Amino acid sequence: xxxxxxxxxxxxxxxxxxxxxxxxxxxDTPAISAIKSSMSQRHAQLAPLYAxxxxxxxxDGSLAVHDANAVPLAQRGKLNALVAAENNDRTAxxxxxxxxxxHPEWAGDIRNTFAQRWIDKAPGGWWVEGSRGWARK
Amino acid sequence: MLDGTxxxxxxxxxxxxxxxxxxxxxxxxxxxxxxxxxxxADARVGGVPELADARLNLxxxxxxxxxxxxxxxxxxxxxxxxxxxxxxxxxxxxxxxVSLLARVWPAAVQWHPVGALSGRASVDGRRATVSARLENAxxxxxxGSHAAEALAGDVRLSAVRQxxxxxxxxxxxxxxxxxxxxxxxxxSGVSLLAxxxxxxxxxxxxxxxxxxxxxxxxxxxxxxxxxxxQIIDAAVSVRRADLAVAVPQFVLPxxxxxxxxxxxxxxxxxLDVQWVGGELHGVEVGLDQVGFAYLGQRFRVGPLSGHLPxxxxxxxxxxxxxxxxxxxxxxxxxxxxxxxxxQGRIKVDPARLPVLDGAVIVDRLTVAKxxxxxxxxxxxxxxxxxxxxxxEALDLPEMVGTLSASIPGLIVTPRRAALDGALVxxxxxxxxxxxxxxxxxxxxxxxxxxxxxxxEHLDMAQLTETFSFGAVSGFIDLxxxxxxxxxxxxxxxxxxxxxxxxxYRRRISQRAVEHITALGGPSASAAIQRSFLQFFSDFGYGExxxxxxxxxxxxxxxGLEGPGADASPFTxxxxxxxxxxxxxxxxxxxxxxxxIARVKAAIASDAAPIIK
Amino acid sequence: MKPVSTxxxxxxLSLAMAGCVTINIYFPAAAAEKAADRIIDEVWQLKPDAxxxxxxxxx
Numbered sequence: 001x002x003x004x005x006x007x008x009x010x011x012x013x014x015x016x017x018x019x020x021x022x023x024x025x026x027x028d029t030p031a032i033s034a035i036k037s038s039m040s041q042r043h044a045q046l047a048p049l050y051a052x053x054x055x056x057x058x059x060d061g062s063l064a065v066h067d068a069n070a071v072p073l074a075q076r077g078k079l080n081a082l083v084a085a086e087n088n089d090r091t092a093x094x095x096x097x098x099x100x101x102x103h104p105e106w107a108g109d110i111r112n113t114f115a116q117r118w119i120d121k122a123p124g125g126w127w128v129e130g131s132r133g134w135a136r137k
Numbered sequence: 138m139l140d141g142t143x144x145x146x147x148x149x150x151x152x153x154x155x156x157x158x159x160x161x162x163x164x165x166x167x168x169x170x171x172x173x174x175x176x177x178a179d180a181r182v183g184g185v186p187e188l189a190d191a192r193l194n195l196x197x198x199x200x201x202x203x204x205x206x207x208x209x210x211x212x213x214x215x216x217x218x219x220x221x222x223x224x225x226x227x228x229x230x231x232x233x234x235v236s237l238l239a240r241v242w243p244a245a246v247q248w249h250p251v252g253a254l255s256g257r258a259s260v261d262g263r264r265a266t267v268s269a270r271l272e273n274a275x276x277x278x279x280x281g282s283h284a285a286e287a288l289a290g291d292v293r294l295s296a297v298r299q300x301x302x303x304x305x306x307x308x309x310x311x312x313x314x315x316x317x318x319x320x321x322x323x324x325s326g327v328s329l330l331a332x333x334x335x336x337x338x339x340x341x342x343x344x345x346x347x348x349x350x351x352x353x354x355x356x357x358x359x360x361x362x363x364x365x366x367q368i369i370d371a372a373v374s375v376r377r378a379d380l381a382v383a384v385p386q387f388v389l390p391x392x393x394x395x396x397x398x399x400x401x402x403x404x405x406x407x408l409d410v411q412w413v414g415g416e417l418h419g420v421e422v423g424l425d426q427v428g429f430a431y432l433g434q435r436f437r438v439g440p441l442s443g444h445l446p447x448x449x450x451x452x453x454x455x456x457x458x459x460x461x462x463x464x465x466x467x468x469x470x471x472x473x474x475x476x477x478x479x480q481g482r483i484k485v486d487p488a489r490l491p492v493l494d495g496a497v498i499v500d501r502l503t504v505a506k507x508x509x510x511x512x513x514x515x516x517x518x519x520x521x522x523x524x525x526x527x528x529e530a531l532d533l534p535e536m537v538g539t540l541s542a543s544i545p546g547l548i549v550t551p552r553r554a555a556l557d558g559a560l561v562x563x564x565x566x567x568x569x570x571x572x573x574x575x576x577x578x579x580x581x582x583x584x585x586x587x588x589x590x591x592x593e594h595l596d597m598a599q600l601t602e603t604f605s606f607g608a609v610s611g612f613i614d615l616x617x618x619x620x621x622x623x624x625x626x627x628x629x630x631x632x633x634x635x636x637x638x639x640x641y642r643r644r645i646s647q648r649a650v651e652h653i654t655a656l657g658g659p660s661a662s663a664a665i666q667r668s669f670l671q672f673f674s675d676f677g678y679g680e681x682x683x684x685x686x687x688x689x690x691x692x693x694x695x696g697l698e699g700p701g702a703d704a705s706p707f708t709x710x711x712x713x714x715x716x717x718x719x720x721x722x723x724x725x726x727x728x729x730x731x732x733i734a735r736v737k738a739a740i741a742s743d744a745a746p747i748i749k
Numbered sequence: 750m751k752p753v754s755t756x757x758x759x760x761x762l763s764l765a766m767a768g769c770v771t772i773n774i775y776f777p778a779a780a781a782e783k784a785a786d787r788i789i790d791e792v793w794q795l796k797p798d799a800x801x802x803x804x805x806x807x808x
Contacts, residue, residue, distance in 0.1 A: 081390065
């Protein structure tokens with residue numbers, strides 16, 4: 001009984017914004033563009049590291065050093081810096097998408113959605129974190 | 138009595154290096170037992186798996202308690218231990234694999250140690266010496282985040298017993314290879330010279346000197362309590378540390394790993410740190426030709442030189458000579474900052490920072506440690522700077538007039554810069570005032586700005602001339618409420634422009650009218666009779682008023698009448714005088730990016746007028 | 750309808766209203782996934798890459 005009431009009211013209250021909410025999320029703000037371009041630029045450096053297994057995709061939508069041994073010793077500091085910078089950007093991206101759509105509290109859901117899609121879209125050979133730990137796609 | 142035949146020595150129990158083995162046996166190819174002398178040649182060890190591949194030669198006299206043990210391992214590794222009658226022990230080793238360490242010390246297994254150790258160690262009651270050379274050494278944990286490769290180095294240590302204490306002297310050089318200890322990589326080229334004394338739990342360092350690439354020359358002395366792992370008294374001094382090497386290598390990876398690539402640092406630093414009675418007592422920092430730049434924000438500081446002291450109990454005077462401060466093309470002339478440094482607080486004396494034809498005056502400035510980390514607070518004002526020079530330096534359209542500003546309260550933390558009070562800029566014969574100005578993460582990827590801006594009595598003639606927007610005479614007031622910018626682009630505001638009330642000449646040029654109508658898009662342009670416009674170069678107007686509420690990339694426009702239904706027309710310019718002209722907008726919802734593109738197009742078309 | 754049940758319904762209604770205003774029940778999962786795909790394609794430059802791979806054998 002209560003559920004029905006709830007549902008009814010959700011529909012009526014959101015109907016005004018539903019048209020936009022159901023269609024697309026707003027992802028074309030200056031902040032999101034800035035983050036995207038920073039991430040695209042970094043991807044050129046990250047791509048070989050994904051392929052070699054040095055970094056992998058975590059199940060929480062972030063990136064982690066998976067096997068530092070794949071990188072020469074002197075470059076490992078840079079590996080860390082890259083991963084830290086990428087994770088900073090990713091966190092900012094999830095937050096920005098949530099705020100751009102007027103729901104800062106969605107950041108967690110957006111992070112989870114991205115986490116799944118990063119892993120789904122990752123090419124074969126990359127390391128991803130699943131429910132049973134690290135695995136090679 | 139045995140003489141030269143094969144034999145076996147059994148030990149029920151052997152305890153060494155904190156470990157215990159049971160039923161240890163020596164299978165000797167030739168065993169001699171003669172008058173308290175044991176000679177066992179070419180022996181294998183049973184019961185100790187760690188020594189399974191070793192060949193042993195033992196010659197030991199139970200009477201004199203002197204003897205010699207030689208162990209030969211695979212790969213040319215060899216160990217000789219000689220025990221003299223008076224108790225002196227001499228150990229010689231060559232090419233001993235470091236991996237043997239993992240055999241006797243289980244904790245080392247996970248580090249996969251490799252390498253070869255050669256050298257000699259000897260101890261007799263009062264004197265101990267060690268000299269060793271490590272080659273091709275390395276280690277690594279499973280993830281590779283703590284690892285070393287191709288290490289080579291020498292160490293010489295000698296110690297003499299004096300009463301209850303040991304006086305020691307050490308010389309070490311690390312000559313090849315590198316160590317990565319997450320998050321820092323340290324290359325070879327480090328040498329250490331040290332002497333001191335160990336007495337019970339107290340270690341005294343009489344003197345030490347460390348040389349390493351980038352960190353200059355480090356000398357240290359002091360006393361340490363090993364039981365509490367505490368410094369009692371100490372003095373460390375660093376001479377000519379090269380910031381261009383040390384900062385990206387040691388500081389940024391620890392402090393701001395995500396920003397490592399973005400900071401560029403140069404210059405030299407001298408550092409003196411003193412501990413007295415277990416407490417940090419004083420720090421002296423000397424800067425020489427230090428400079429830093431943050432990529433992507435086009436600002437550079439330096440070279441700066443100076444002396445920054447800090448003393449626990451008394452305030453200390455420091456100074457900083459800044460020979461360069463640049464933002465975009467804005468160059469500050471050299472200036473000197475005097476400051477007093479005390480516990481958790483730096484107070485800068487009033488100073489004048491000349492820039493262009495004016496100056497920024499630092500009225501007060503303190504940097505203090507608060508609960509949320511370091512925070513800067515200050516008050517500034519500006520001696521007037523000509524807008525012509527400023528706009529040129531900032532690559533903006535040339536403006537006339539002067540800029541003078543008053544910033545009574547500025548608070549800066551690493552994450553946020555905020556104005557407490559108002560920023561007032563005199564501009565275009567009127568003034569612009571910003572309140573609640575705040576920049577969050579000014580050095581982040583997405584700097585956010587928030588402010589409420591009010592402008593009054595701006596001269597439209599100067600304004601339109603500056604931005605090549607045709608010619609409009611008169612004055613306007615502007616209210617820009619709740620301005621929010623991300624990455625220096627507006628994402629939200631509530632703006633309204635209105636003619637300033639009062640009695641003044643109000644004319645608008647034909648070109649300006651064209652530009653205004655062009656902003657409304659094609660539908661708005663249709664309202665204007667182009668043929669009629671051609672007869673006049675300018676028109677009179679009664680009032681100008683336009684508003685834009687920006688949200689989600691859409692500008693909701695309104696005219697003099699205020700808000701209205703989306704489909705209802707709105708008046709931007711109400712006619713007055715002769716000839717009179719109304720500009721009416723029809724499209725209330727305008728895409729912001731499109732509007733900006735139209736403004737740019739209008740300005741561009743005016744900048745290159747078409748001559749008919 | 751009995752008056753009692755009307756009251757109950759109204760009470761439920763007001764509860765539901767209060768609940769609706771403060772609680773966010775609705776997360777557009779499908780839209781979020783679409784947005785994520787778009788951004789991931791851009792960041793990883795998947796689309797242009799795929800196009801060149803498809804184009805290469807046809808020459």
